[in-house]
Amino acid sequence: MSVLADMLAEIFREPTLAGVARELATLAAPLWLAALVGLLIGWAWRPRWAAAVVDVAGHQQQPVPAAAAAQQAPAPQTTVADHLAVVPRAKAASLAPVEEEELAVSTPDLMHLRRVVEEKDGGPAWTHMMDRTLPTFRYQAWKREPQNGPPQYRSSTIFEDASPDVVRDFFWDDDFRISNTWDDMLLEHETLEECTKTGTMVVRWVRKFPFFCSDREYVIGRRIWASGKTYYCVTKSVPRPSVPRSSKPRRVDLYYSSWCIRPVESRNGDGAMTACEVLLFHHEDMGIPWSIAKLGVQQGMWGCVKRIEPGLRAYQTARAAGEPISKCAAMAHANTKFVADELTASENNTEAGSTSNNAQAEKPKHWTGNLPKVFVIGSVVALACTFDKGLLTKALVFGTARRFAGPGRR
Structure with a gap:
């Protein structure tokens, strides 16, 4: 305060009014610049709630015509909740078709699984873990560790004398998982939603964990696509706020376990496609x-894998004996058909368009696009030169300007 008082006293000693005004303007200029810099920085890093307030105010000021409001109102008998509710098969045909993007599992999930199967997803390389062979099946496993996220596992299991249709139903049949106990971790299951047209389901699982961990709860969306006799089975965690959380069992929010089931040649050497390969991707x-x-x-992978093959053979025997299939297995028959070549062409076109858009975005911008940054940096430099009271202040101000300018040329 004493420094400021001395400066004001010095200013008012000026012999003319114009001199006093000039000196006051010189003193106030840095303060105005600082205020302007604060406004610009505050606008650049404004909090999300401020943008939301502005957006809400803008929407409130725009009245919606009555005709448009009537068009936007949902039809009383064609809501998404009706499509996704658990309904008897007899009533499924009367429901209007559900939109693809409204389903828990949609076409982008299929595209991602296909890229993973073809090892074109851009992830790290797979490291071989295990290779075991028994008379009726062969098992191989790989793993990889992305920088962000849990370890990922890939496995290939080839069952002799098994059809893709039965293997597909076997992995989808939650009732048989529990009754046969081949998956002894599954304690209970519940179907929350289903679309009988596409076969999309949302299920709730509770799985048993070792004694030092609480059991885990999963809310999973799943769906099957078919291209000939090749089946792409996607299961992944989906958010469902309507399903209440509890401390026990503990909810698992990140879950991905998907298969590609396809016929392959038997190792008997006769050229017959009587074997079935299951490519599993899990994290x-x-x-x-x-x-x-x-x-x-x-430590536990091979022990779990060995239980699958006897379970599959028991399932084959039950199906051959004519035992009725469960509702879960019946939903596996409501798969979505697609042509692999057409989907690949569509995916390539999408990637080409994305590459073109990225190239356009990377074109050099006109120098006028950097005016706000230049103005802010110039203001900060003016502040640093005005406050000529020590190196520490200048270092702080110039450091702020350098951070705001970004990691460009220094």
Whole structure:
């Protein structure tokens, strides 16, 4: 305060009014510049709630015509909730078709699974883990560890004398998982939603974990696509706020476990396509350290895999005996057909368009696009030169300007 008082006293000693005004303007200029810099920086990093307030105010000021409001009002008997509700098969045909993007699992999930199957998803390379062969099946496993996210696992299981249709139903049949106990971790299951037209389901699982962990709850969306005799089966966690959370069992929010089931040549050497390969891609965040999870997977993988093959043979026997299939397995028959070549062409066109848009975005911008940044940096430099009271202040101000300018040329 004493410094400011001395400066004001010095200013008012000026012999003319014009001199006093000039000196006051010189003193106030940095303050105005600082205020302007604060406004610009505050606008650049404005909080989300401020943008939301502006957006809400703008919407409130725009009245919606009555005709448009009537068009936007949902039809009383064709809501998405009606399509996704669990309904008897007899009533399914009377429902209007559900939109693809409104389903829990949609076409982009199929495209992603196909890229993973073809090893074109851009992820890290797979590292071989295991290779075991028994008389009736062969098992191979790989893993990879992305920078962000839990470890990912890929496996190939080839069952001799097995059709893709039965293997598809086998993995979809939650009732048989529990009754046969080949998947002894599954304690209970519940169907929350289903679309009988596309076969899309949302199910709730509770899985048993070791004694030192609480059981885990999963809310999973799943759907099957078919291209000939090749089936792409996607299962992944989906958000459902309507399903209440509890401390036990603990909810798993990140879960992905998908298969590609396809016929392959038997190893008998006769050229017959009587074997079936299951390519599995799996990762999840179970809420325990990933290093411990990796150790558990490595130690228990083969024991779990060995239980699958006897379960499949029991399932084949039950189907051959004419036992009725469960509702879960029946939903596996409501798969979505697609032509692989057409989907590949569509995906390539999408990627080409995305590349073109990126190229346009990377074109050099006109120098006028950098005016706000230049103005702010110039203002900060003026501040630094005005406050000629020490190196620390200048270093702080210039450091702020350099951070705002970004990692460009220094």
